[in-house]
Structures are given as structure tokens and as C-alpha cells.
Amino acid sequence: xxxxxEAALLATELCGIKMQTPILTGSGTFGFGEEFAxxxxxxxxxxxxxxxxxxxPRRGNDGVRxxxxxxxxxxxxxxxxxxxxxxxxxTLPRIxxxxxxxxxxxxxxxxxxxxxxxxxxxxxxxAAIEVNISCPNVKEGGIVFGTDPDAAAAVTKEVxxxxxxxxxxxxxxxxxxxxxxxxxxxxxxxxxxxxxxxLLGMQxxxxxxxxxxxxxxxxxxxxxxxxxxxxxxxxxxxxxxxPIIGMGGIMTAEDxxxxxxxxxxxxxxxxxxxxxxxxxxxIASELxxxxxxxxxxxxxxxxxxxxxxxxxx
Amino acid sequence: xxLPEKVTxxxxxxxxxxxxxxxxRMELSSxxxxxxxxxxxxxxxxxxxxxxxxxxxxxxxECDRTRGTFSLFYRIVGSGTRDLSLLVHGENVNVLGPLGxxxxxxxxxxLLVGGGMGLSPLLSYAQAKRGACDILMGGKxxxxxxxxxxxxxxxxxxxxxxxxxxxxxxxxxxxxxxDIVKQETYDGVLVCGPEIMMRGIARLAKAAGLPCQVSLxxxxxxxxxxxxxxxxxxxxxxxxxxxxxxxxxxxxEVFA
Numbered sequence: 001x002x003x004x005x006e007a008a009l010l011a012t013e014l015c016g017i018k019m020q021t022p023i024l025t026g027s028g029t030f031g032f033g034e035e036f037a038x039x040x041x042x043x044x045x046x047x048x049x050x051x052x053x054x055x056x057p058r059r060g061n062d063g064v065r066x067x068x069x070x071x072x073x074x075x076x077x078x079x080x081x082x083x084x085x086x087x088x089x090x091t092l093p094r095i096x097x098x099x100x101x102x103x104x105x106x107x108x109x110x111x112x113x114x115x116x117x118x119x120x121x122x123x124x125x126x127a128a129i130e131v132n133i134s135c136p137n138v139k140e141g142g143i144v145f146g147t148d149p150d151a152a153a154a155v156t157k158e159v160x161x162x163x164x165x166x167x168x169x170x171x172x173x174x175x176x177x178x179x180x181x182x183x184x185x186x187x188x189x190x191x192x193x194x195x196x197x198x199l200l201g202m203q204x205x206x207x208x209x210x211x212x213x214x215x216x217x218x219x220x221x222x223x224x225x226x227x228x229x230x231x232x233x234x235x236x237x238x239x240x241x242x243p244i245i246g247m248g249g250i251m252t253a254e255d256x257x258x259x260x261x262x263x264x265x266x267x268x269x270x271x272x273x274x275x276x277x278x279x280x281x282x283i284a285s286e287l288x289x290x291x292x293x294x295x296x297x298x299x300x301x302x303x304x305x306x307x308x309x310x311x312x313x
Numbered sequence: 314x315x316l317p318e319k320v321t322x323x324x325x326x327x328x329x330x331x332x333x334x335x336x337x338r339m340e341l342s343s344x345x346x347x348x349x350x351x352x353x354x355x356x357x358x359x360x361x362x363x364x365x366x367x368x369x370x371x372x373x374x375e376c377d378r379t380r381g382t383f384s385l386f387y388r389i390v391g392s393g394t395r396d397l398s399l400l401v402h403g404e405n406v407n408v409l410g411p412l413g414x415x416x417x418x419x420x421x422x423x424l425l426v427g428g429g430m431g432l433s434p435l436l437s438y439a440q441a442k443r444g445a446c447d448i449l450m451g452g453k454x455x456x457x458x459x460x461x462x463x464x465x466x467x468x469x470x471x472x473x474x475x476x477x478x479x480x481x482x483x484x485x486x487x488x489x490x491x492d493i494v495k496q497e498t499y500d501g502v503l504v505c506g507p508e509i510m511m512r513g514i515a516r517l518a519k520a521a522g523l524p525c526q527v528s529l530x531x532x533x534x535x536x537x538x539x540x541x542x543x544x545x546x547x548x549x550x551x552x553x554x555x556x557x558x559x560x561x562x563x564x565x566e567v568f569a
């Protein structure tokens with residue numbers, strides 16, 4: 001397939017953001033993009049969602065921060081990041097030349113902090129803001145806002161009031177009713193919804209009888225969470241009008257296709273970046289081939305095309 | 314900090330040998346990475362049996378640029394290293410590397426100090442500086458010092474210590490270090506092994522007025538400085554990543 005043909009099949013637009021491919025990178029799994037510059041063509045990624053950024057620098061959690069699980073991994077990094085000022089002054093000028101859509105994932109300790117972060121990111125270099133209300137690894141903020149529809153709506157409203165950028169709200173799967181969460185943030189003005197963040201998990205060392213992770217619990221990601229993610233994308237897609245960015249264990253184009261069929265307009269690759277740092281480019285090429293095989297002209301023709309079995313009368 | 318150039322490469326197993334109980338030496342055909350590798354760098358090995366989402370970080374031990382191969386040493390500590398040990402000649406892994414910042418190569422006559430699997434990355438330095446280094450190695454017993462034969466072609470002098478006195482001096486590398494650096498004129502010390510050993514040697518090297526580098530080990534996912542699994546505290550309070558800023562650091566940077 002020619003590059004031009006591949007580009008035509010994959011090009012898409014989300015809330016005015018022009019994307020070369022519908023493939024983004026999951027926050028926390030791709031750094032600031034630059035770390036992967038030797039290994040994959042950054043300009044061919046739909047967008048880079050940079051590591052969760054907070055108002056002040058955070059050192060993250062102590063002790064062991066990752067563990068492998070069957071078909072996945074646990075992490076408890078704890079939002080280590082240099083803080084928004086260092087990001088704006090040092091990181092951003094360094095990564096701008098790569099020509100990526102830069103989406104900044106933000107996490108606040110209070111509703112007001114989310115607003116301040118949004119205000120600071122309301123600048124031309126930033127394509128969109130992803131609001132992280134679902135980090136399972138920090139005590140304050142994060143998951144507190146992600147498990148209560150009213151709190152999630154309050155954060156969304158505050159962010160919307162402080163920026164003209166498209167606002168993506170990233171939902172946590174650690175809730176009973178994902179649809180209620182999605183409806184709440186949509187009603188509060190979210191322009192897009194991304195899901196899912198990691199599932200809260202735990203691993204115990206049977207030799208020492210101690211938790212493997214320094215933070216005791218951590219977020220589970222990788223292929224083992226994919227069925228949960230696909231189910232949630234499908235449920236949410238039927239309940240909201242805003243575009244959905246689907247993620248959770250996508251390793252191949254076939255995995256990605258499941259999310260598009262379920263109703264996602266774009267997808268993000270996360271854990272797969274660790275297994276294969278060239279995943280984003282590989283999945284893009286595989287996805288273009290899939291679209292061609294199925295006689296589709298563009299990725300948008302696949303979104304929400306799930307065929308349900310006819311109900312018996 | 315700009316990262317050195319790196320690639321991913323399909324690598325076939327050329328040789329695999331159990332050199333001590335549960336310790337393996339694996340040789341991989343990986344021409345691009347062999348060409349780029351500098352002493353003290355590491356690779357991220359992907360085991361292709363479908364059971365491992367994470368790669369395993371392993372130090373490059375020796376490079377053969379003519380044949381395009383490098384060797385790794387590892388101990389079986391979990392399911393990943395166990396699966397790695399089951400691979401035979403001709404089977405493939407995928408290798409990402411070379412990664413991280415290696416040892417300072419400007420030393421003329423350094424003393425290498427190593428223990429356990431820490432002797433693996435030091436071997437790459439001994440090989441690159443053929444004839445320039447002496448090695449001081451410590452182990453629990455004589456069996457753990459199988460490394461001697463791998464170092465023999467590359468080093469001038471080998472000094473051994475064992476915890477049980479079954480080979481070389483009875484005691485630790487730290488026991489004999491002060492005397493050794495008095496007897497010979499070294500211009501630096503490179504150490505890799507258990508943290509207690511590295512801290513001890515770093516302190517003694519400082520007392521002897523010798524510059525000292527240490528090579529650290531941490532669990533890591535990406536190996537590229539992106540995931541922040543391997544963050545450490547440094548003496549001046551700054552956070553550093555073992556994979557990207559290290560694995561080799563100046564001792565005074567990481568040990569107070």
C-alpha cells in the first residue's frame with residue numbers, strides 16, 4: 001500500500017483536531033513522545049497524550065512500581081512528573097518540532113487545581129486537554145473525582161470554564177455504572193470521553209507474603225483488561241453523543257477494530273508501547289490493510305458498526 | 314538529556330549455556346545493536362512465547378563486532394528468565410537497545426569491582442579496554458566466581474574474595490579494597506553488584522581519592538525513560554531514571 005493510500009484510509013478529525021491516524025498514545029506509556037523518536041515516526045501518530053501533569057512537581061510512589069501479570073501488568077507510578085511549569089518551559093519547546101498533536105493529561109488535587117491547569121494549557125501549542133479523574137495510584141484527587149458523577153461533572157465544568165481547547169475526560173472503570181459517569185461529564189460540557197483508565201489490582205509475593213507493589217495496589221492494564229474496556233466503550237457509545245477515545249489492552253489492529261466497532265472514534269495504545277515500542281506505527285499499517293480488505297474508504301466508516309444478533313420474537 | 318541511538322532487532326540465539334546453577338550465558342546474533350553498543354549499556358529482551366507483556370532488561374556482557382553477536386548473563390529469578398533459559402540455538406527473541414548511558418571510557422587503568430550478576434556489565438568494559446583493567450570480584454563461595462574464566466582474556470590481574478573463604482581472600486571486596494588500591498596506581502573504580510557492596514566500595518574509593526562509577530539495577534517497563542518505573546532519588550534531590558540517565562552513575566550522584 002502506498003503512503004498516500006494509507007494516509008487517506010486513516011486520516012480523521014476529532015473536535016477540530018486533524019489527525020493523521022486515529023491512533024493516540026495512552027498517557028504515561030509514551031512519555032512525552034521524544035523517548036520513542038529513534039524507534040517510531042512520531043509525525044504519523046494521531047496524537048501524543050503526555051504523562052499526567054500536576055500543578056506542582058510530584059515524586060511519585062516509593063518502592064516497586066511495576067509487576068507483570070498474566071496478559072498484562074500492574075503499575076503504581078503515582079503521577080511522578082516535573083509539574084506544569086517545567087512542562088511548559090522546558091518540555092514543550094523540546095517536543096514541538098516533532099509535529100505531533102500534543103494532548104496534555106492533567107490531574108488536580110482539587111476542582112480549582114484542574115481549572116488552573118486548564119488555564120495554563122490554553123495555548124496554541126496544545127491540541128487538547130485530557131482530564132484525568134481516574135488515577136488509582138494517588139490519594140488525593142484522581143479517583144475521588146472519577147467515581148462520583150457530581151464530582152466528575154464539577155471538574156469538567158471547571159476545566160471547560162478555563163480553556164477553549166477541546167476537553168477530553170478520561171473515565172475510570174472502577175465504578176458500578178460507567179454510563180452514569182459518561183452522561184454526567186457530557187452534560188457538564190466534555191467534548192470527548194476517553195476510557196478506560198486502569199483497573200485497580202494487586203499482586204502478592206508468595207515467598208515473602210508481602211505485596212509486590214510499593215503502593216500495595218496498582219492499576220492493571222494490557223490485554224487482560226480489553227474485554228472490560230470494549231464493553232464499557234460499547235455501553236457509553238449508546239448513551240452519549242460526544243466522540244469516544246477507546247483504550248485498554250490494544251496490541252494489534254484487530255484489537256483496535258473491536259473498539260471502533262463498539263463505537264470509539266479513535267483509540268489509544270498504552271501498555272503495548274512497552275512490549276513493542278513501534279506498536280503505534282505497526283497498528284496503523286495493519287489497520288489500513290484491514291480497512292482496505294473490508295472495502296472501506298476511511299476509518300470513520302467503521303465506527304459503531306457493531307452488528308447485534310436479531311432479537312427472537 | 315539526549316538518548317543514544319537505539320533500535321529494535323530480531324535476534325536469534327547462537328548459544329545458550331548454564332554456566333553455574335540457575336545462571337545462564339546467552340549469545341545473540343544482533344548485528345545492529347552489537348555495532349552501536351558501548352560498555353555498560355543494556356538491552357530490553359522480548360520473549361516471544363506470548364506469555365510476557367514486559368521485556369526483561371539485561372546488561373550487555375561481551376560484543377563480537379566481526380560476527381555481529383553479543384552475550385548476556387542472567388540468573389533465573391522468575392517466569393521471564395525461566396522462559397529465556399528454555400530457548401535453544403536458532404530460536405528468536407526481539408531486542409531493543411542499546412539502552413542507557415554506560416561507563417566512562419576515558420580511564421586508563423581502572424579497577425573493576427563486581428559481585429553476582431553485576432559482573433556481567435563490567436565484563437563489557439574489561440573487553441572494550443582489553444588489558445587495561447584489573448578485576449576484584451566477590452562471591453558467597455568459589456562456585457559463584459565462575460566469572461574468572463570469562464574475564465581472563467581481558468584483564469591484567471584478577472583478585473578474588475569469598476564470604477566463606479573457599480577461594481581467594483576470606484571476606485568481602487570491601488575488606489581487601491583499601492590494600493589493593495595502595496599497591497597499584499589506578500585512575501578510577503567501576504563497580505556493579507549488590508547495593509551494599511556498591512555503597513561500601515564507593516565510600517572507600519572516595520577515601521582513596523579515586524573517581525567511582527556505579528551501575529544500578531531497577532525494575533523497568535519501557536527502558537526508554539517514558540514509564541518512570543525506575544525513578545531514583547539522587548543526592549541533590551533531583552529524580553533520575555535508571556534506564557535513561559543511568560544505569561551508570563557517578564557514585565557521588567546517587568550515594569550520599
